[in-house]
Amino acid sequence: MKGKRLPHGKVYNGWHHFLTITHHKLLVMHFCFQVGLYRQGLLHDLSKYSPTEFRTGIRYYQGFKSPNSAERDEVGYSAAWLHHKGRNKHHFEYWIDIRGKGDPTLVGMPMPKRYVVEMFCDRIAACKVYLKDSYTDSSPLEYYEKNIHMVTMHPDTRALLVRMLAMLAEKGEKKTFCTVKNTIVRGKSGRTERHRLRMTAQKQRGKGQKKEEKRRYRTGGFSIKGQVPSGRRKERRQ
Secondary structure, eight states, X not given: OOOOOOTTOHHHHHHHHHHHHHHHHHHHHHHHHHTTOXXXXXXXXXXXXXXXXXXHHHHTOOSSSOHHHHHHHHHSSOHHHHHHHTTOTTSGGGGEEEEETTEEEEEEOOOXXXXXXXXXXXXXXXXXXXXXXGOOTTHHHHHHHHTGGGOOOOHHHHHHHHHHXXXXXXHOHHHXXXXXXXXXXXXXXXXXXXXXXXXXXXXXXXXXXXXXXXHHHHTTTOOSTTOOOHHHHHHHHO
């Protein structure tokens, strides 16, 4: 069954869909670079340019929501989405599998942290692309909470994603990306941070000691202000 085409035509839809997905990809790449995921930022969503997914973008281009949603509403499923989620590990749907051991229930498997972070960046970019000027730092969290009933996600993955979304809503992009990079991507712990602060304090104390040594040298080894070294007293007597 063929879906309905928009009246703009193939050229208009194709060009504007290309601009939309490229804008989204560049945003995700920018965010991934800020958290240290350079390879994932470069490779993010390349399957959207494949014929299977791009044709759907031309046919169902909306400008305010994903063409996959329009295809799903019209046809009953989205071939482009099925193609996309099976090739991009930053989607939690990629990690849905049968529980196993005789249990046919579909459940979410644990996602590697680097893909959870990429999913976090992907959600920010998607909200910015479609919400435009109405976007706020709370928008990704609000979108998640609105669609939480449709999410089949491993508890650990869900907890990490919600933690980052809540941090974004509370602290903003700059502080959130810095924290994500240091504590999640690089895996630095609070102990490492305390060690860094301790070393900084030691360096500061070391500078103070060097200043004291220089002062003692200038006064001939005496730290009491105004006291003349014995060698200098002898020189005065002569």
